[in-house]
Amino acid sequence: DTEVTQTPKHLVMGMTNKKSLKCEQHMGHRAMYWYKQKAKKPPELMFVYSYEKLSINESVPSRFSPECPNSSLLNLHLHALQPEDSALYLCASSQENREGGELFFGEGSRLTVL
Amino acid sequence: AQKVTQAQTEISVVEKEDVTLDCVYETRDTTYYLFWYKQPPSGELVFLIRRNSFDEQNEISGRYSWNFQKSTSSFNFTITASQVVDSAVYFCALSEVPSGGYNKLIFGAGTRLAVHP
Numbered sequence: 001d002t003e004v005t006q007t008p009k010h011l012v013m014g015m016t017n018k019k020s021l022k023c024e025q026h027m028g029h030r031a032m033y034w035y036k037q038k039a040k041k042p043p044e045l046m047f048v049y050s051y052e053k054l055s056i057n058e059s060v061p062s063r064f065s066p067e068c069p070n071s072s073l074l075n076l077h078l079h080a081l082q083p084e085d086s087a088l089y090l091c092a093s094s095q096e097n098r099e100g101g102e103l104f105f106g107e108g109s110r111l112t113v114l
Numbered sequence: 115a116q117k118v119t120q121a122q123t124e125i126s127v128v129e130k131e132d133v134t135l136d137c138v139y140e141t142r143d144t145t146y147y148l149f150w151y152k153q154p155p156s157g158e159l160v161f162l163i164r165r166n167s168f169d170e171q172n173e174i175s176g177r178y179s180w181n182f183q184k185s186t187s188s189f190n191f192t193i194t195a196s197q198v199v200d201s202a203v204y205f206c207a208l209s210e211v212p213s214g215g216y217n218k219l220i221f222g223a224g225t226r227l228a229v230h231p
Contacts, residue, residue, distance in 0.1 A: 094217050
């Protein structure tokens with residue numbers, strides 16, 4: 001079983017809705033990531049948090065708003081999304097003091113925007 | 115710029131065949147890390163192997179083996195005696211070495227492997 005837990009597994013929302021994706025890990029990792037993956041494409045990095053601070057924002061539209069309330073939790077707040085934002089959203093974590101350390105991924109939240 | 119190329123989009127084999135997935139990378143860094151991940155239909159990316167740029171030893175883990183060659187910038191993955199459970203999308207990835215305590219992975223396009231009974 002994965003040690004990175006993502007909820008919900010599936011989400012359907014309208015373009016005017018506000019929803020959130022949640023990610024939790026208890027491996028003591030201090031680096032956490034959001035990736036977006038479209039069908040038949042590789043994952044694309046969206047955000048990176050290191051020690052609960054936003055370290056990377058890959059020019060993601062402001063309708064995606066990340067939040068890291070503590071070292072174990074990572075949220076992605078969604079508002080006014082477009083149908084093209086439908087994708088699999090993957091959360092990952094890694095050890096902050098392990099150079100080139102592997103990322104551990106959750107099973108993802110499959111988002112459909114109507 | 116860093117780049118990972120997986121030229122094989124899809125591979126189809128019959129069970130018990132050996133199959134090699136190719137990965138070619140580009141980087142100007144002298145220190146870097148290479149990874150292979152497996153993505154089954156469930157969606158989770160499963161870590162398979164990590165290799166740093168100073169370690170060119172090949173590695174074998176059960177039916178899986180990896181061949182790292184810096185001279186050709188390749189990090190190929192071979193599955194021996196493939197099984198139906200090996201059916202998945204396999205991603206090769208490269209990471210820079212940032213200083214901020216995180217690890218930015220650059221993924222190849224992936225190779226979809228279908229193993230038929």
